[in-house]
Amino acid sequence: MRILVIGSGGREHALVWKIAQSPRVSKIFCANGNGGIGEIAECVAIKPDEILKLADFVQKEKIDLTVVGSETPLTMGIADEFKRRGMKLFGPSAKAAQLEGSKIFAKNLMKKYGIPTAAYELFSNADAAKKYITAQGKPCVVKADGLSAGKGAIVCPTVQEALTAVDSIMSAEFGVAGKSIVIEEMMTGDEASIFVITDGKNFVLLPSAQDHKRALDGDKGKNTGGMGSYAPAPVVTDEILTRVKREIIEPTISAMAQEGCLYQGVIYCGIMMTPEGPKVVEFNCRFGDPECQVLMPLIKSDVMDIFLAVCENRLSSLKIDIDNSSAACVIMASGGYPDAYQKGKEIIGLDNSQKKAIVFHAGTEKRDDKFYTTGGRVLGITAVAENLQAAVDLAYARTQEISFENSFYRKDIAHRALKK
Numbered sequence: 001m002r003i004l005v006i007g008s009g010g011r012e013h014a015l016v017w018k019i020a021q022s023p024r025v026s027k028i029f030c031a032n033g034n035g036g037i038g039e040i041a042e043c044v045a046i047k048p049d050e051i052l053k054l055a056d057f058v059q060k061e062k063i064d065l066t067v068v069g070s071e072t073p074l075t076m077g078i079a080d081e082f083k084r085r086g087m088k089l090f091g092p093s094a095k096a097a098q099l100e101g102s103k104i105f106a107k108n109l110m111k112k113y114g115i116p117t118a119a120y121e122l123f124s125n126a127d128a129a130k131k132y133i134t135a136q137g138k139p140c141v142v143k144a145d146g147l148s149a150g151k152g153a154i155v156c157p158t159v160q161e162a163l164t165a166v167d168s169i170m171s172a173e174f175g176v177a178g179k180s181i182v183i184e185e186m187m188t189g190d191e192a193s194i195f196v197i198t199d200g201k202n203f204v205l206l207p208s209a210q211d212h213k214r215a216l217d218g219d220k221g222k223n224t225g226g227m228g229s230y231a232p233a234p235v236v237t238d239e240i241l242t243r244v245k246r247e248i249i250e251p252t253i254s255a256m257a258q259e260g261c262l263y264q265g266v267i268y269c270g271i272m273m274t275p276e277g278p279k280v281v282e283f284n285c286r287f288g289d290p291e292c293q294v295l296m297p298l299i300k301s302d303v304m305d306i307f308l309a310v311c312e313n314r315l316s317s318l319k320i321d322i323d324n325s326s327a328a329c330v331i332m333a334s335g336g337y338p339d340a341y342q343k344g345k346e347i348i349g350l351d352n353s354q355k356k357a358i359v360f361h362a363g364t365e366k367r368d369d370k371f372y373t374t375g376g377r378v379l380g381i382t383a384v385a386e387n388l389q390a391a392v393d394l395a396y397a398r399t400q401e402i403s404f405e406n407s408f409y410r411k412d413i414a415h416r417a418l419k420k
Contacts, residue, residue, distance in 0.1 A: 001304070002027045004058055005041065006048050006078075007069030008034050010331075010362035010380040011289035015067055015303075016041045017360070018296040022304040029061065035371050036361025051078045058087050065090065067307060071147060071286050074265075075101035090307040092265040092285050096256060099267070100285040103152075103182045104145045110280060113255040115248055117280040118272075120184035126170045129181060133162045139186040144169045146177030150213075150225045153282070155186065189273040190235040190416070191281060193291055194244055196269065197306060198253055199315040200262040204306075205245070207298050207322060208236035209291040210417065215338060217412045224338045225377055228413035230328040230388060231294040234420060235273060244271060244278050252283070264310055293360050293380045294327035328391040329382040330399045330413050334363070335406025337376035342406065347371040347378070349402040357383040357398035373404055388414055 001024045005016050013036050016028055020040050031054060033043030046053045049072055058066055066082060068074055068091040077094035091097075098105040110117045118141070123129035133140065142165035144152035152169065156162035162183070169178040195206040209231035215221035236244075248269060256263040268284035268291075287295065296303070300321040309318045334341035343363075350359060350371055360382060363375015379402065383394035392414050399409060 001025050001064040002029070002062060003304075004029045004031065004054075004061075004063045004066040005069060006031050006054065006066065006073060008032050008037070008048075009069065009289055010360045010377065011287055011292040012069040013037050013360040013362070014293045014296040014380075014382075015069060015287070017358070018299065018303045019067070022302045024302065024304045029057075029063070031057070034361050034374070035364035035366035036359070038366060048073045049076060051076060051081055054078065055081050055085055055087070058082070059085065064088065065304070065307060065311065067091070069286060071097065071100050071284065074285050075147060088308075088311045090265060090310060092263050093261070095261040096263040096265075097285040098261065099256070099263070099283040101147055102145055103143050103282070104180060106283050107182055107184075109252075109255055109259065113251050115251050115255070115280060116277065118184040118187050120182050122180065122182055124180045126166050129166045129170075129183060130163050132183060133159055133166070141184050141186055142166055142169060143182040143184065144174050144178045145180040145182065148174055148177045151223060152177060157186075187272040187274050187279060187281070189275065191270065191272050192233040192236050193288055194236070194241075194249070194269040194271055195287065195291070195295060196249055196253075196267040197310060197315070198263055198265070198267060199310045199313050200253070200257060200264045201313075202316040203249060203253060204315065204318070204320050205241070206295050206320075207232040208241070209233055209288070209294055210235070210414075211288065211291055212410060212413060215333075215410075217410050222338050224333070226288070226290045227331045227333065227410045228329055229288070229290045229294050230326065230391070230414040230417065231291070231298060232326065234388070234417045240273060240278055244269070248278065248280055290329045290331055290380050293329040293382045297327050297358065297382060297384045298323045298325065323384070325384050325386055326388040326391045327382060327384045328388065328395045328414055329360075329380045330395045330409050331362075331377050332379040332381065332399060332402065332404075332407050332409045333377050334373055334375070335408060341376050343372075343374050345373040345404040345406065347373060347402065347404045355398050355401070356394050357381055359398070359402070378404065378407070388417055392418070
């Protein structure tokens with residue numbers, strides 16, 4: 001089979017790495033890829049949001065299946081265009097991708113169908129939002145309605161921080177994504193990510209995971225796209241998972257179908273374990289990044305079997321084999337990230353392939369047989385071991401052998417789980 005993966009980050013490298021292990025696959029393309037992806041796939045200079053160009057490329061190259069990594073092309077309707085042309089694509093339609101593309105859509109869906117989530121109010125006027133925040137006088141979370149590259153949800157412990165967040169999100173910086181906002185109560189508890197693969201009726205669960213959004217140790221500093229991850233998340237007990245399936249996953253898939261938004265692909269469900277039980281923080285319509293980097297190594301089954309079963313509406317007949325080991329990922333980032341950072345720094349120490357860790361590239365390019373930085377998040381160092389502590393130790397051992405100017409990484413990945 002000939003496969004196209006769409007995207008250019010660490011998540012897409014992990015997908016390409018896993019797909020390449022399938023005996024079904026003869027050729028992998030990636031649009032637009034990165035330096036590491038280029039080692040195992042042919043990178044194509046088409047951006048993920050250039051949907052018509054991507055569709056034309058798939059027809060020309062006789063691609064058998066396309067796998068979409070990032071949310072933007074999904075919310076733009078790439079699955080609909082491919083379906084119109086009779087081409088297979090793993091990912092939800094534009095209507096279904098609203099589950100991530102619009103916080104308002106997701107919150108209203110959960111309210112209508114009784115899916116547990118934080119109490120909320122919706123606003124399209126900044127002054128009205130500020131009056132509500134002042135009247136409430138308590139901590140809250142302010143969220144942009146649309147896609148905001150992981151920066152559209154601001155946790156506000158004080159009223160003043162919430163007022164500032166309203167101005168920030170509803171300013172020109174966020175564009176259309178910030179024209180409407182959600183203000184919701186601040187939930188307390190442990191947070192985790194649940195990944196569901198569904199064909200719109202049946203579903204299978206992948207291991208739970210947790211990531212680290214803050215840039216610095218101790219969960220301090222600015223929010224980022226994710227500085228590391230681990231799986232499975234010990235906080236997600238069998239009891240909690242049973243409740244999540246019954247109270248969140250099953251009713252969400254059913255609700256989407258009833259609303260005429262049949263969901264086929266990955267649902268990434270962020271949950272908070274509150275005193276009242278698990279509640280939804282957010283939904284995403286794709287694999288997480290860097291959660292994908294710890295999920296793919298734990299899937300023992302041929303991932304192509306999974307993707308094709310979804311596309312062909314036969315997930316009920318599939319059994320997925322999951323490794324009972326643990327996985328941890330450490331992100332190496334450019335100095336200054338998530339603010340301004342320099343590019344073009346040579347990466348040293350990538351040449352030893354005998355190490356017991358996988359190096360997933362996120363922001364790299366290859367020139368003259370050397371790798372250079374091109375992004376804020378540069379590499380994801382992932383290790384799998386019999387327990388979480390061993391996986392973390394292996395990941396850090398490999399991380400310490402790699403360097404580039406002004407690089408940094410968190411030294412406390414999985415600290416919450418390991419303390420417990």
